[in-house]
Amino acid sequence: MKRSLRTAMLTAGVLLLGSGVPAAPLASAAAAEAVRVDLRVLVVSDGGPATAAIAAELAGAGTPYTLVDLTRPNRPVIDAAFLADTVDGRPRAKYQAVVLPNDEPFPAGSAEMAALVAYEKAYGVPQVDAYTYARPQNGLDYPVYGGYLGSVDGVRAEVTAAGRSGPFGYLDGAVPFEDNSPTVSESYAFLSKPATGADFTTYVEAPIPGRTGRGVLVGEYRHDGRRELVVTFAYNQHQQQFRLLARGIVDWMTQSVRLGTSRNHFAVHVDDVFAADDRWDSTLNCTPGDVDCAPGTGTPNPIRMTPDDVAYATDWSRRRGFTLDMAFNGGGSVEHREENGGADPTADRLVADRETYRWINHTYDHPYLGCEQDVSTVPWTCAVGPDGTTKWVSRAELDHQIADNQRWAEQAGLTVRAGELVTGEHSGLRLLPQQPEDNPQLAPSLTAHVVSWLGADNSRDPGQRPVGSALTVARHPINIFYNAGRVAEQVDEYNWIYTSRAQGGSGLCENLPGTTCLDAPLDPATGYTGHIVPLETRTALGHVLSGDPKPHFVHQSNLAEDRIGYPVLDGVLDAYQGLFADSTPLVNLPMSAIGAELRDRAAWDAALAADRVTAYRIGDTVTVSAPEGVPVAATLPAGTRIGTDGEGGAFGEPYAGTLSGRVAAGADGTLVLDLPAPPAAPAAHAPGVAERHGPPPRTPVPAGVARPVPYGAER
Template sequence: MKRSRRRIRTAVLSVGALIAAAGLPAGAAHADATTPRVDLRVLVVADGGPAVQAITAELDSAGTPYTQVDLTRPDRPVIDAAFLADTVGGRPRARFQAVVLPNDNPFAAGSAEMAALAAYEQRYDIPQVDAYTYARPQVGLQYFVAGGYAGSVDGAQAAVTAAGRSGPFGYLEGSVPFEDNSPTVGESYAYLAQPAPGADFTTYVDAPIPGTARRGSLVGEYKHDGRRELVVTFVYNRYQQQYRLLARGIVEWMTGGVHLGASRNYFSVHVDDVFAADDRWDTRLNCTPGDVDCADGGGGTPNPIRMTADDAEYAKNWQAGRNFTLDMVYNGAGSLDQREDNNGVDLLADRLQADRDRFRWINHTYTHAFLGCEQDVSVVPWRCATNPDGSTKWVSRTTIDNEIVLNRLWGQSFGLPLQNDELVTGEHSGMAVLPQQPQDNPNLAASLTGDGIKWVASDNSRDPEQRQVGSASTVARYPMNVYYNVGKAAEAADEYNWIYTSRAQGGSGICEDHSDTTTCLPAPLDTTTGYAQKIVPAETRTALGHVLANDPKPHFIHQSNLAEERLAYPVLNGVIDGYDALFAADTPLVNERMKDIGTELKRRGAWKNAVQAGQVTAYRIGTAVTVVAPAGLDVTATLPSGTRLGAAAFGSPYAGRVSGWTSSTGTPLELALPSSAPAAPSAVAAPRPAPATAPAPAADVPPAVREGAKGTDRR
């Protein structure tokens, strides 16, 4: 029976207050001077290939420090004994806790650098990741020609083995499906083979070997000559789902579950325009009457789309069934308009008011007014109106203040449980929008500051990086291709056809004008089946990709998508069902509200800057981990369950580890690992005799290994 899942709404526990007193004793006594210090930093040896790029992207996303040596640069440092290790305060120091190589040996025959790496790994018990190599005895596997397989694994159903589930991939439910997004593009190539006779090889992820009843390794651990290698025999890029599923486990394996940085899987959904009505797409005009860029826009909005009380009841019950909370982004004037037109009756508002505590609520301004420049809609597309001197005519601060404050007051009078420092402006207006308005409305920052706004939404498609606008930090949101102006599947497919087909096929031609558009259609969709068969799977795959990328940014849809044919639910169910099928119960979706997402993004930005500036040092000696960081910086780490910071437990549980943020006072943070933590070297191992030559290089790598993954590059 499937295990139940609980959604997390608070991602981490801050324990900074517990170490405010600088004199707290260390959580564990440091061992004697023969116990080596191992710095919490990864050495990445890169060759420009997609596999190493994918691993560095994972380290970047989590905030895990690494040093990269680019083999293609003539000015790169030489990897020798002095580069890898030294002595600090009389104690031996391993400068890297793990090594990532493009393959098991990317150097020339007889390389002194590979010999130095092998000796370093032996001496300090440092693991090595072979980002992508091919099956042969040098990596603990049989040659793939001996009953194995080499070729496409598009659509393969790989799985985590029992050893993988009890080891570094225990956060997964078991299945690791390989993508097959295009019948004409080879997306994944792999070598499948069984362990070589006598090899100490443990398979963590495997797949069926075609034409046989056997399974071959895709990811496994090879122990030999006092070294440990994680052998990966399939090619991938950073965006492919199969890699995203395994990325966490690769990092946990190489670090022993002790590293700076953290990663969780986030999914939050904002529903814009609640209480308002949304204009409807016109399948004849190929635009939306009522919209400023529709040639017939001056004629009003026929048959607008608005949720009903039944739709609100459905949303409440859907949430309860999915253990998920929607963020209702509301415009109070929409309810006032409805009551004025219906003898004071608004059944939708009454239903939502009765269930207001079941949802989260965000101020979306009172009337959804455009808060940038004043729009001149006498032309299509619109342009910014200008003053007699040619300067831009901006919406005034008074207008912006009224939109924010009136909606806040309306929500408070309605009893909505608001966070007054959150705001989503209509169409993300007030901030720059190209090409018409290349800068923010200068009145916006003053209004946000004066009205106490700390978090303001931006559109990730045009303003993805967090930045300050007055007192507010932006929180970028992902738009879903479930359009605001459709209530029926046929309308959605028709609009999709218009946008993504050629002019000769009756479309807008955007794909002809912009070759980087990735959703172009070779032919129009059938409007009766296109939404379910094409749009839903595409949007589900895109959103799930964000979820698996340690990306907390919310997605946004519109109230119209919860109305009529309720088009949003197939996508939302697809994401949640897809996720639950892949992940174990201890790795739930993190469903946060806007201000918590903004705080997470802000912490990450400060942490990234500090790490890149070399302001953070961390190391392990035995069971003690020490982190030194600037005062006031929030420090993030992932550690074994049971780790303590002073007298208290560190972090909160996720994916079989604990992770969290804690504020640095400028003095060393001392964390005590539990006795069950993977062992660190207790003393420097005696050097092994150097081999006559370095380990054999992977110089004969077949072309398929060198070419890399061709899977969809989804950003």
């Protein structure tokens, strides 16, 4: 037997289709259960960053939405027919939630706002005010009455007890606002208290500057049969404060019943394990032994982990509860033994601790596998034959590098995940400007060795694409250099790259698109911990908080000598632990699972874009139709089961206080989900709002919201 919808639905009027006038209240639970609510969000935008941020969150999770841009002259008119209709004789609400740029973005007396109000009342549809002025009309006092309006850069906001037991329970409590530049206003807020008599619940609050009290940043206002989530601070989709709160905003508006899913991922690949990495020369400003130095220039001085470095990595991994993915070159150990009388204590220790890590084939001895490189000049070029065509590394060499490394791993007792491969320098794949196409021998070699997942560099080749039997898995480079084992080397090379010629640098930062120059060279003593580590931590954490599953990569050299990789990894893990509740752990997936996640996301997004997914809720039953072979992505309340009466078992896996996952539809392309009974509606406070009438002022958009805030040197 199906259970009834929320109590509010039972007493609200059904929208009289075509007129926008509410009809008589629903007479029974049965009448309420007859209503179909489509799982789609309506986003009404004024072209500002707040609604764009919420739309980006929906898109990233794979939650369908319809965008109405108020700045476009040819936009649709929002009226009763736009919002609701009848399907198969059943009343249908086309949207499960409404997002507005503020609490009333239309002119006074607007028929469109009246239609939205009537729709929300009739179907119990919640409204998000993406960024609005605090005023009695949305349940808050004006800020001038003991509140604050202005910059909140660097403010530490907090989730309230109501927020932790409600839509923001996945957070530990703190919501720190960014303050990346002392010269740029990055965030702006209206801080005030709930108006006298307003039925208002505060979810996120912050201290009011110059006063002892705290003001509302996010809260729920219940009035006139409607529910609004009121947000009083400016933001864009990249800012940490929004990224922390985005999940809760969407959970609130959808009552945690929605298509799409998102989790916070972090995986770290360590390249060149068992091999050695060439070292940066601070005098020559290049790397002897590598292609950025002219042949014969300088003396190579390789960096390689020691047994003590391995012991530290093993202890770190176990202590942090975090698995590193070791991308290995078995030929490096063979070469070391040949040069050291058969001894390789580093490899012996790595093999002894092999169960601590995951292992990825990184080719036998890390050659460049694209075109044959002509290194007689810097930068190098692709060698060409007498007929002017490109010379490519042979199929035989590709086969040798893949197969021999796999055989070496088997002999060493390493368990290598089938189908995963990262070539040295991501070579074989296209590389601009020298090599604009893949090595034509790469695809057939991958297919012959049944490679399913091939590592790529996200800064050069970000989209997933097929190469032979494989799909690429783009990896984020952490900007700690492969040729640096010591802090001094890292800072020196960083200064060379990111300072102008006038400052004594290479000037590369002046020529590379998207790269900014440092104002002055970093201090060798403080530049690493004071600038590079915070910047790289913030960048990697930004990927994590955006739900990006792509792995990050460093090199074995960064775990050797000064072990310069750990401060960034610890920074990400510590920051995450301080922000999120135990119910929302970091997801640390192997490369193959990341590749599958990227593949399934792309298939789901393509199905949504082609309008081939239909989903709706009737009572406590959700029905989804999707194309064959495309797993349904959804986020649903705890207790949701698969099948009309839940006979298919529990749906998804617990994460962030909900269940989420991807489930294949039935043979007919349909998936039916049985929702649990909803929680009791919160008790209302005494009605009435102390009205201090006046038009809402223009909501300021600070520079840091309208454009990216400079973080310093960028790649």
